[in-house]
Amino acid sequence: MAAFPATTNRAPLSRPFWHTLPGLLVAGGLIALTLAGLGALIWQARQPDVSELWNSPYLRNVIAFTLRQAVISTAISLALGILVALALLRQSAFPGRKALLRVMELSLVLPTIVAVSGLVACYGREGTVTQWIGHWLSYEWNLYGINGIVLAHVFFNAPLAGRILLQSLESVPAPRRRVASQLGLRGWWHWRAVDWPAIRPVLPGAGALVFTLCFTSFAIIMTLGGGPGATTLEVAIYQALRFEFDFGQAAMLAVVQLIICGLLWAFMARGDFSANLSPQRSFAGAIPRPDCGVIHRITDRLLLLAFSVFLLLPLIAILARGLPSLSEVVFGDGNALQQLLTASLRSFSIALPAGALSVAAALAILGLGTVRIPAVKKLSNLTPAIPLMVPPIVLGTGLFLLLRPGLGDISQGLALVALINGLMALPFTLQLLKEPFNGLDRASLNLADQLGVLGWYRWRWLHWPRMRAPLSLAMAYGTGLSLGDFGVIALFGSPAEPTLPVLLYQQMGSYRVELAAATALWLIASLGLVFIGFNALGRSKAPSGAQQLSLERLAEMRHA
Amino acid sequence: MLEVRQLEFRYTGDQPGWRFDFSLARGACIAINGASGSGKSTLLNLLGGFLAADSGTISWDGQRIDSLPPWHRPFTSVFQEHNLFEHLDVQTNIGLGMHPGLRLTKDQKARISDSLASVGLAGYERRLPGDLSGGQRQRVALVRTLLRSQPVLLLDEPLTGLDDQARQGLHQLLLEQKASGSAIVLASHDSQDREVLADSQLNL
Numbered sequence: 001m002a003a004f005p006a007t008t009n010r011a012p013l014s015r016p017f018w019h020t021l022p023g024l025l026v027a028g029g030l031i032a033l034t035l036a037g038l039g040a041l042i043w044q045a046r047q048p049d050v051s052e053l054w055n056s057p058y059l060r061n062v063i064a065f066t067l068r069q070a071v072i073s074t075a076i077s078l079a080l081g082i083l084v085a086l087a088l089l090r091q092s093a094f095p096g097r098k099a100l101l102r103v104m105e106l107s108l109v110l111p112t113i114v115a116v117s118g119l120v121a122c123y124g125r126e127g128t129v130t131q132w133i134g135h136w137l138s139y140e141w142n143l144y145g146i147n148g149i150v151l152a153h154v155f156f157n158a159p160l161a162g163r164i165l166l167q168s169l170e171s172v173p174a175p176r177r178r179v180a181s182q183l184g185l186r187g188w189w190h191w192r193a194v195d196w197p198a199i200r201p202v203l204p205g206a207g208a209l210v211f212t213l214c215f216t217s218f219a220i221i222m223t224l225g226g227g228p229g230a231t232t233l234e235v236a237i238y239q240a241l242r243f244e245f246d247f248g249q250a251a252m253l254a255v256v257q258l259i260i261c262g263l264l265w266a267f268m269a270r271g272d273f274s275a276n277l278s279p280q281r282s283f284a285g286a287i288p289r290p291d292c293g294v295i296h297r298i299t300d301r302l303l304l305l306a307f308s309v310f311l312l313l314p315l316i317a318i319l320a321r322g323l324p325s326l327s328e329v330v331f332g333d334g335n336a337l338q339q340l341l342t343a344s345l346r347s348f349s350i351a352l353p354a355g356a357l358s359v360a361a362a363l364a365i366l367g368l369g370t371v372r373i374p375a376v377k378k379l380s381n382l383t384p385a386i387p388l389m390v391p392p393i394v395l396g397t398g399l400f401l402l403l404r405p406g407l408g409d410i411s412q413g414l415a416l417v418a419l420i421n422g423l424m425a426l427p428f429t430l431q432l433l434k435e436p437f438n439g440l441d442r443a444s445l446n447l448a449d450q451l452g453v454l455g456w457y458r459w460r461w462l463h464w465p466r467m468r469a470p471l472s473l474a475m476a477y478g479t480g481l482s483l484g485d486f487g488v489i490a491l492f493g494s495p496a497e498p499t500l501p502v503l504l505y506q507q508m509g510s511y512r513v514e515l516a517a518a519t520a521l522w523l524i525a526s527l528g529l530v531f532i533g534f535n536a537l538g539r540s541k542a543p544s545g546a547q548q549l550s551l552e553r554l555a556e557m558r559h560a
Numbered sequence: 561m562l563e564v565r566q567l568e569f570r571y572t573g574d575q576p577g578w579r580f581d582f583s584l585a586r587g588a589c590i591a592i593n594g595a596s597g598s599g600k601s602t603l604l605n606l607l608g609g610f611l612a613a614d615s616g617t618i619s620w621d622g623q624r625i626d627s628l629p630p631w632h633r634p635f636t637s638v639f640q641e642h643n644l645f646e647h648l649d650v651q652t653n654i655g656l657g658m659h660p661g662l663r664l665t666k667d668q669k670a671r672i673s674d675s676l677a678s679v680g681l682a683g684y685e686r687r688l689p690g691d692l693s694g695g696q697r698q699r700v701a702l703v704r705t706l707l708r709s710q711p712v713l714l715l716d717e718p719l720t721g722l723d724d725q726a727r728q729g730l731h732q733l734l735l736e737q738k739a740s741g742s743a744i745v746l747a748s749h750d751s752q753d754r755e756v757l758a759d760s761q762l763n764l
Binding site for chain 1: 608609610629630631633635636637639641642643645646647648652656657660661662708
């Protein structure tokens with residue numbers, strides 16, 4: 001019989017502060033960083049003349065244009081999203097339905113700058129579609145300016161809105177659908193009785209989400225906008241910082257943006273619309289809709305086909321143009337290849353630490369969640385929302401102002417980029433890891449407590465085997481997000497030492513379309529490599545049931 | 561000697577609470593009787609340290625243990641189900657009871673294999689719990705309990721739902737354990753379990 005008190009082998013890292021300390025450091029660091037950034041902004045913002053906001057025609061234009069393009073983009077994205085969602089709902093037997101849904105998820109991982117390069121290849125001055133249409137019609141189409149900005153925003157956000165709305169449409173309770181089916185409701189009345197009530201609670205949240213994304217978009221405006229007529233706040237901040245060195249004005253604009261975003265967030269939080277964005281799994285089955293007649297069959301399929309073409313065309317263009325020019329780069333004189341490889345190396349040396357940072361920070365915050373003190377628990381719930389509320393460019397601007405005197409070395413700038421990218425990814429990696437981490441049942445936890453499987457041992461034997469796959473997906477996602485980042489790197493990076501997205505931007509800016517296509521394809525391939533590589537690392541040798549993770553889950557949490 | 565004195569607990573304010581008071585010597589077994597909801601599982605959770613009592617004391621050999629965390633108490637629990645970590649194989653499940661970080665000596669590994677063989681599970685070291693029947697899973701849980709050699713066993717319906725043959729084998733194991741000096745707190749609906757194993761009764 002064992003002696004009592006038992007001389008248990010105390011597990012390493014099992015003292016309570018190991019659960020609390022890392023999380024407190026991360027949460028405290030994040031809050032301090034945000035406050036310092038915002039503080040630096042507000043401190044700087046005192047100097048400029050606030051009346052410039054409405055007196056200076058430039059600033060008035062910028063604010064008006066930002067709002068205008070965001071409103072138009074949001075309206076079109078939502079309208080198209082509703083139509084596509086309804087069509088997908090009606091045509092559940094559409095042959096490419098699953099594939100189309102997959103393509104609609106792609107906008108979650110596709111770097112903005114890559115998509116823009118694809119859009120330029122299709123609709124730009126030399127674009128395939130432009131030339132084809134120009135051959136038949138004498139219409140003068142110009143991608144640059146509000147046309148292209150709205151087009152790109154719709155390209156990204158219509159699929160997003162469509163997915164959210166489809167989920168809410170599919171969640172209509174089966175009995176209500178049966179009644180509608182029996183009554184033979186169609187057209188306007190079906191919309192009023194069934195579809196609209198399902199969409200209505202989600203629409204404000206989806207609208208606010210899309211509006212925020214369009215309002216704060218950076219890469220799209222940088223590439224397709226420009227000039228005083230087509231500049232948004234985000235780009236104006238960047239220009240003030242990088243070219244005019246007018247820090248006061250940058251700070252003032254950042255504060256304006258923060259106020260508008262903050263008002264929207266406050267509105268969302270008050271109405272609790274965000275809760276409605278979380279998708280529910282539907283078990284609808286096939287209750288025939290009365291409006292599945294021949295006419296709808298034809299129009300719906302035409303719409304879905306057109307939408308698929310709209311989403312796929314830029315990707316196909318990248319592939320078609322990128323493949324030959326990439327092989328040219330690889331087998332060419334070596335100069336372009338050298339440039340591409342250096343940029344890749346630089347990109348990965350930012351993205352991998354950023355991914356690792358976001359995963360480590362997420363784990364620390366999750367550890368904080370296991371502490372039984374209510375205040376600490378609350379902190380672990382609230383902290384990850386900070387990077388969502390404070391736009392990265394605002395955070396970046398604050399830090400830029402704060403660190404400017406000491407920010408001489410380029411490598412320090414890159415470290416800062418990795419830091420901010422990691423924090424930006426935190427809400428998403430956290431969402432991916434939360435469920436697997438908290439998924440251990442009470443019985444297992446009690447058992448582990450009794451056996452003394454604590455601290456490091458608990459991590460090693462209980463969490464690690466279950467979290468390999470989610471961890472690798474989170475790592476891939478965090479890395480991928482940073483790999484495709486163009487906003488923060490534009491602020492802190494140097495044009496002479498580009499990352500892949502910056503290189504792509506430079507090539508597009510100098511109209512080297514072929515080179516740009518090669519870089520875009522290379523960037524997509526790198527992204528694919530990241531996902532495939534981490535997926536392979538995360539696959540455990542023992543077969544395990546609870547590791548079904550796919551892009552679909554990623555999509556769900558992104559909406560949540 | 562396990563002594564439970566005036567141990568009181570209630571879940572929420574206005575519900576009637578429980579009070580437990582009994583003692584148990586080494587090598588003895590006490591059966592806890594009562595309908596479901598009468599507090600059997602509550603008592604076992606209080607003893608294991610998974611619930612905190614409102615008042616009263618628990619002592620082992622004259623030493624208070626009611627404020628110790630679960631891993632420092634001289635108990636091993638076996639429940640009706642969920643005794644095993646589903647994602648870990650049989651050997652790891654047992655081994656974690658011997659060292660919480662699975663730092664096992666060759667000798668300890670051999671003892672696991674021997675014990676598995678003695679309950680008819682020779683060669684099952686690498687199986688996952690999901691591949692085992694209910695009786696086999698309970699035998700694995702009991703093997704871990706025996707190898708952990710804590711002085712008190714807390715058994716919460718450990719044999720419910722098993723077939724007769726499996727029950728008899730497990731009765732045998734538990735009787736041997738009792739004879740070697742373990743104290744057993746048994747909560748079971750089954751009168752046969754109580755007759756075979758228990759020396760005294762506690763009616764809730």
